[in-house]
Amino acid sequence: MSPPPVSPRKRLYLLHRWIGLVVGSLGALVLFSGTLAIFAAELREWSVREPLRPPAIDAPGFDLDRIHRSVVEDLDPPLHHHVDFVQDAGGLLQVTALNPETGTGVAVDFDPATLETIERHEGPASEFHPADPRDALVDFVIDLHVFLSIPGALGLLTTGMVGLGLLISLVSGFVAHSPTWAKMKRAPRTRRSRLWFGDWHTLVGTWTLPFALVLATTGAFFSMSSIVLRPAISMSAFHGDPNALVQALIATPVPPPGPGQASLDPMLRDALSRNERAQLRRVQLRDWGTPEARATLTLETEHWTGDTRHVLTYDGHEGQILRDHPYLGSTPSFGGRVLHLVDELHFGTLLGLPTKLLWFLSGLALCGVASAGLLVFVSRQRDPSALVTRVMRGLAVATSVGLPVAVVLGTAGWALACTTGAWPPATAVRVGFFAGLAFMGVVGIRWALRPALLGATIASGIALCTMPLWALLANGGPSAVMRAETGTMLVDVAWWIAGLGMVACAGRAMARRRARAATHRGPRPASST
Amino acid sequence: MSRPRSLARQAVSCLTVSLLFALVVVSGATQYLPPGAANIDHVVVPLVAFPLVWVAFATYTFGARDRRRAWLVATAITMVHAAFIAHGVSS
Numbered sequence: 001m002s003p004p005p006v007s008p009r010k011r012l013y014l015l016h017r018w019i020g021l022v023v024g025s026l027g028a029l030v031l032f033s034g035t036l037a038i039f040a041a042e043l044r045e046w047s048v049r050e051p052l053r054p055p056a057i058d059a060p061g062f063d064l065d066r067i068h069r070s071v072v073e074d075l076d077p078p079l080h081h082h083v084d085f086v087q088d089a090g091g092l093l094q095v096t097a098l099n100p101e102t103g104t105g106v107a108v109d110f111d112p113a114t115l116e117t118i119e120r121h122e123g124p125a126s127e128f129h130p131a132d133p134r135d136a137l138v139d140f141v142i143d144l145h146v147f148l149s150i151p152g153a154l155g156l157l158t159t160g161m162v163g164l165g166l167l168i169s170l171v172s173g174f175v176a177h178s179p180t181w182a183k184m185k186r187a188p189r190t191r192r193s194r195l196w197f198g199d200w201h202t203l204v205g206t207w208t209l210p211f212a213l214v215l216a217t218t219g220a221f222f223s224m225s226s227i228v229l230r231p232a233i234s235m236s237a238f239h240g241d242p243n244a245l246v247q248a249l250i251a252t253p254v255p256p257p258g259p260g261q262a263s264l265d266p267m268l269r270d271a272l273s274r275n276e277r278a279q280l281r282r283v284q285l286r287d288w289g290t291p292e293a294r295a296t297l298t299l300e301t302e303h304w305t306g307d308t309r310h311v312l313t314y315d316g317h318e319g320q321i322l323r324d325h326p327y328l329g330s331t332p333s334f335g336g337r338v339l340h341l342v343d344e345l346h347f348g349t350l351l352g353l354p355t356k357l358l359w360f361l362s363g364l365a366l367c368g369v370a371s372a373g374l375l376v377f378v379s380r381q382r383d384p385s386a387l388v389t390r391v392m393r394g395l396a397v398a399t400s401v402g403l404p405v406a407v408v409l410g411t412a413g414w415a416l417a418c419t420t421g422a423w424p425p426a427t428a429v430r431v432g433f434f435a436g437l438a439f440m441g442v443v444g445i446r447w448a449l450r451p452a453l454l455g456a457t458i459a460s461g462i463a464l465c466t467m468p469l470w471a472l473l474a475n476g477g478p479s480a481v482m483r484a485e486t487g488t489m490l491v492d493v494a495w496w497i498a499g500l501g502m503v504a505c506a507g508r509a510m511a512r513r514r515a516r517a518a519t520h521r522g523p524r525p526a527s528s529t
Numbered sequence: 530m531s532r533p534r535s536l537a538r539q540a541v542s543c544l545t546v547s548l549l550f551a552l553v554v555v556s557g558a559t560q561y562l563p564p565g566a567a568n569i570d571h572v573v574v575p576l577v578a579f580p581l582v583w584v585a586f587a588t589y590t591f592g593a594r595d596r597r598r599a600w601l602v603a604t605a606i607t608m609v610h611a612a613f614i615a616h617g618v619s620s
Contacts, residue, residue, distance in 0.1 A: 006536065008592045014533070015540050015591060167584045168544070175592070220580040228552065229576050236556035236614045237572055248569055329567030339573050 013176035017377065019169045021392070024374035026148065027162045028367055028399035033145035034219070035363030036407075038348050038356050039491075040138050045090075046491040047414075048134040049475040052090035055279050056112035057268070064264040064283065067115070071095045071108050079105050081290060085283040087112060089302070098125055134474055136425035137414045140433070146223070149430060153227045160228070163220030170212050179206040190512065193450060194379040201372035204365050211362045212369075218346035251330035253322040255315040257291035262319030264295065270321065271297045275310045288316060306344075306352030371400030378449060394444035397452045402440025404460035404502070408467060409436035415470040450513075457506040464499030468492040540591055547586035550607045554586075555579045557610025560617045 006014075036043065056062060064085070072080050079097040082105075087093045093112045098105035107128035109118045121128050131139075140149075147155025148162075177183075184206050188199035205212075221229075230242055238244040264283065272278060278299035287293050293316025301308045311325040327343075328336035344350040348359030374396040381389040398406070413432025417425040444452045471492075472480045555575035562571035586603050593599035 008594050011536065012588070012592045014536055018537065018540065164548075164580060164583060167580055168587055171584055171588050172592070217577075217580045220583075221577055224579065225576055229555065229579055232552050232556045233559055233572055233576060236617050237559040239618070245572065248572065251567065326567070328573070329569040331567045333565045333567035333570055335565055335570035335573030336567060338577055342577055 009175055012172040016169055016172035016176045019165050019172070020370075020373045021377060023162060023165045023169050024370045024377075025395045025399050026158075027166055028370045028374075028403070029148060030145055030159055030162050030219075031215075031363060031367045031370060032399075032403050033141050034215075035360055035367065036141050037145050038360050038363065040142060042487050042491055043141070044135065044138045045485065046488045047137045047471055047474065048132055049471075049480045049488065050090075052485060053092065053112045056087050056093040056110065056115065057272075057280050059113055059115050062115065064268055067093075067095060067110065068264060068285075070117075071106065072097050075106060077289070081286070081288050083285040083288060085280075087281060089279070089281075089300075092118065094129065096125070096128060133418050133425045134414075136417075136429055137411060137474075140410065140414075140426065140429045144433075149434075156223050156227050160220055160223030163216050163223055166212065167216040167220060170209060170216060173205060174209065177202050177205070179209075194376065197372045197375040197379060201369055201376055204372075205369040208362055208365050208369060211359075212366055214345050215363075215366070218342050221342065222346060249328050251328075253294070253313050253330070254292055255294050255317065255322055258315070258317035259291075260317050261289060261293065262295075262314070262316055266319050267295055267297060267314045270314075270319075271299055271310070271312050274312070274324070275299050275301060277301055278308075278310060281309075285316070293317060294322065304353045306349055306355075367403075368400075371396065375400065375449070375453075384448065390445045393449055393452065394441035397444030397449075397456050398437045398440040401453055401456040401460055401502070402437065402443070404498070405440055405456065405463050406433045406436030408460075408463035408470070409433060409439075411467060411470045415474040418474040454506050454509060457502050457509075461499045461502030461504075461506065464495050464502065467495035467499075543591040544587050547583055547590060547603070550586050550603055551579055551583035553607045553614065554582050554610045557613035557617075560613040 067085070068083065072083060075097055078099045078101075082098045082100050084096045084098070085093065086096070091112075093110040093115075094107060095110065096105060096107045103126075104124050105122075107121045107125075109120075110116065111118050143149055146159060148158050149155070150158055179202065183202055186199065186203065188203060189195040230245060234240055234242040234245045238248070264285075268280065268283075272280075278301045280297065281300050282296075282298040284296040284298075285293070286296070288295075294313055295316055296311060296313045299310045299312075301310070313322045313325065314320065315322055323330070326332040326336050327340040348356045374392065378389060378393045378396050381392075383389060384393075410429045410433030413423075413428035414425045417423045417428035440456055443456060446452075447455065471488075472478065555578060558575040558578075559571050562574055564571045590596065590599045590603050
């Protein structure tokens, strides 16, 4: 006699459990690093303490044509065709003249306050602006989020699978847990840790469901688009030419051929008059000095409710505007708006700082949901000494409250590498992070669940409080305090709040446990004298 | 013991085959969706919808009460889109 068929709900519950084990461990790394990456720009300022420089266009006597001439006048003609002016927020003005065929050229760094030349490089483009070793910390966070520290296409494929796994985990979890309004209002029961983990998983998982759906869908799209989707779509819609797809999306305008060469300053003034309070970020001269000459100006308007980017292309002969670029494509379109929305929803930039903060808190909550799911699985195992249970317990501890310890060890490795120069900082931060994860995993394997979680929470809390010290060490010690901007100090305060909060949570859990133990023992019998 | 193993095998096959089905469907959809003013809508919309198409196929083929019917429907949808791709590539 064959066994009765398993109901659809039971099947989806099992799927939720299996996928959840993978998403709860690997996905926790992607989610946690993505949560930190929301504030990547602020973390970069915190880890690389350089004075913020003013916009170059505010410098007295700023003249784009004069800067252009000063860079290219002594160069061979092939280097005149391809020139870039770049000034990131608070950075130097960098001008590059490059021969795209040989990959060599000249780069000149200007002080944006005085417009004096600071440095001039000649040679291969890869040697123009070597990466600051202090950037390795934030680069690692982004690499972990996008590639899970796995090189190349395999890394993208892995994070894409994690995104799809999170998506089906959400759908199957919704069916399996059947959230009701009553469940959504119920506080997690504190009687037993297993009940608390389960209730927390359902409660927070339900409230963060829309956010998680958005993140999983957009994240899977971003990871899969370049390695899987682009070749497939190119084959069906562009006769197998991936460049045709990219051209359709970017839609670079080509001006009608003409003689002469336009001045850059009138273009800049026109672009600024169209976008008040915008700052110049980039000027790209392409095919300059040829019949197809064009200049593309990128400006950015900064606001606490969100930065706006404006891209305008001008004819290189008459200086007439060819296109005020939409986000994608040649003209505003439904597809362009959809992709812009996907971008804003994934990175939390929809409404600027408010949505970034909301995304950050929701991201942390989602990490908690994934960890709580793993902890439910571990606490349901009948034999706590079985190998599978111990390994899962190690994973659960390492990818939940153990993660901050790994972050701090990675940061410590980065700071020591920046100070001593003994190892490349990129290697040091990677080794420190994964050593921290492994250490927390061993704690989870060797200790029982409750003491392991408590110990890891206290260790994480104390470790997080040391984060400002590591940033100071990487930036030359106490003198870096004087270079701290307001944003940098806010990041320091955030680390302390997180650290003290974790210690306070652990203390509260210990007090609750002691109180419960005292209740179970009951009142001491009165001594008979 | 054999039941969970059999279900796990079914889950793996549903998830992986759904990936292939979703890839065919989004590629085929570029052939009939309107291109829009910028000539990119027919490309962008299927690209963005890919994860949702995949999760719909995976949930339907694994969680349906009548799984045989679910597979038939999913395969039929995929075949129609494969025909669209063949038409687009040959024209």
